[in-house]
Amino acid sequence: MVDKIQVSLYSDVPIYRQIVTQLSFMIETGDLGPGQALPSARLLADNLHINRNTVARAYAELGEIGLVEGRGRSGTIVVGPGPEREGSLARDQARQVLEAATRECIELGLSAAEIQSLVMSLALRAEDDLLKVSFVECNVDRAKYFANELEDKIGVKVKPLVIGTFEPEEERADLVLTTFFHLAEVRGLMRQPKTEVVAIVVAPHVQTLVQIASVAKNGTVGIWYRTDEQAITVRDSLRDSGIKNIExxxxxxxxxxxxxxxxxxxxxxxxxxxxLDGKVEVMRFGNVLDAASIRMVSDVVRDMQQLKRGTAPSPGQAPAAGVPTPVHTA
Known part of the structure; x- marks a missing residue:
């Protein structure tokens, strides 16, 4: 079945995404069932005449969304869409739509292979038309946490990315979000035309500030982060909040x-x-998304969606700053 995978070097869709989309489709439709092994990354790469790392990345993304699982020497095994996805309302509705459309295509004289190729082409195009939003951070936990938070707040899928673990030229995002701390670095990485890079504010929980302030009033608070730059940023933000005795x-x-x-x-x-347990009192520095940043990002997303669809903002509705035309960040 996987010998039907085809990739185009001339498509705007990254090759790894083409592979992910086609294998996802095969798994979702049952053409690839649970327990079936995918060809090794090297073998599939050789068959498609592409880099093995590209296939490995596609397999990794399929693993992240729960469709496949790496099992050592047994290779990459299909585990299926999972019961929560199999029974989802959206999936059931999609199946009904596709079943009706497929029957009409068969009556028009198209073969199953032709229908599959056509659906794949249309799906790739539709996916490419969606607004693509990413959130970039320096570690995987923060990237996933804030991506999920943003996704929940703005109602658009947000992909978490970790600095140093992705190929910037392969990430075709319309909007890239990051913190002010990483803004300059991310702008240097995401240099594709028509990609907007926006910084958001993350602030400490009020409860965190209160507890730190109560200790700092009569004692000393120490900051320890992976890098001095991060520690200094946290220290300065606490001092700006009026908390002294921070080092x-x-x-x-x-x-x-x-x-x-x-x-x-x-x-x-x-x-x-x-x-540090038993040596000193420890507090984990938790952050939350700034409310004003969320409103700003929501406005930017709204306007970018309208531009992507070729529609203008509603009468009396001002475009978000910097978004009347695509902004080049290079």
Missing amino acids: VLDGIEDKDLEGVDLVVIPDEMTDLEAQ
């Missing part, structure tokens, strides 16, 4: 913790919390 730690050895009453660490570094 960046040089390490987490006993000598570094002398005189420190509370150590603030990244929300995702639970292993570090365990290392």
Whole structure:
């Protein structure tokens, strides 16, 4: 079945996305069933005359959405769409639409192979017409957390990306979101024409600020992050909030913790919390999306969707700043 996979080097859709879409379609329709093994990345790459890493990336994305699973020497195995997707209302409705359309195509004289090729082509085109939004961060936990938060707030699928783990030229995003801390770096990476790069504000939970402030009033708070730059950014944001007695730690050895009453660490570094247990009070620095940033992103998304569909903003509705025409970030 996988020998029917075809890729176009001339399409605007990245090759790995073409592979993901076609294999997803085969799995969703049952052409590839649970337990079936996909060809090795090397074999499929050789058959398609493309780089093996491209196929490996496609397989990795299929794994992330739960359609396949890597099983060591057994290779990459299809696990199916899963019961939650099989029984979903959207999937049932889509099946009914496709069944009716397929029957009409058969009556028009098209073969099953022709229908499959046509549906795949139309699906790729429709997918390409959707507004593509990504959120870029420096670690996977924060990238996924904020991507999910943004997705929930703005009602558009947001893809999490981690700096250093993706090929920027293969990411065809219309809108790339990141924090102000990473804005310059992300702009340097995402240099495709018509890609808008926007920075958003993430702020600490009020409860976090209150607890830090209560300790800093009579004691000392230490900041420990993966890099000094990140630690300094957190320190400065706390000082801007009126919290004093904050210092960046040089390490987490006993000598570094002398005189420190509370150590603030990244929300995702639970292993570090365990290392410091019993030595000093530890607080994980949690962040939330700034409300004004969410409103701004919602406006940008709305206007970009209208531009992509070729429609103008509603009468009396001002376009979001920087979005009346596609903005080049290079």
